[in-house]
Amino acid sequence: xxxxxxxxxxxxxxxxxxxxxxxxxxxxxxxxxxxxxxxxxxxxxxxxxxxxxxxxxxxxxxxxxxxxx
Numbered sequence: 173x174x175x176x177x178x179x180x181x182x183x184x185x186x187x188x189x190x191x192x193x194x195x196x197x198x199x200x201x202x203x204x205x206x207x208x209x210x211x212x213x214x215x216x217x218x219x220x221x222x223x224x225x226x227x228x229x230x231x232x233x234x235x236x237x238x239x240x241x
Contacts, residue, residue, distance in 0.1 A: 216228065
């Protein structure tokens, strides 16, 4: 998970841009539709205009086991 996160991070901030989030999730076999991703981000209180740190990324990946995502 850490390697995938690092692969997609923004070099300037060291965080994952929302715009590449679905690509990063696909890399770890956690692909979600755009609508699923939008709903999940709302549940986890992640804004589409923010960059995602590793803690939030882990929550996005692990959340699938506790819900329909």
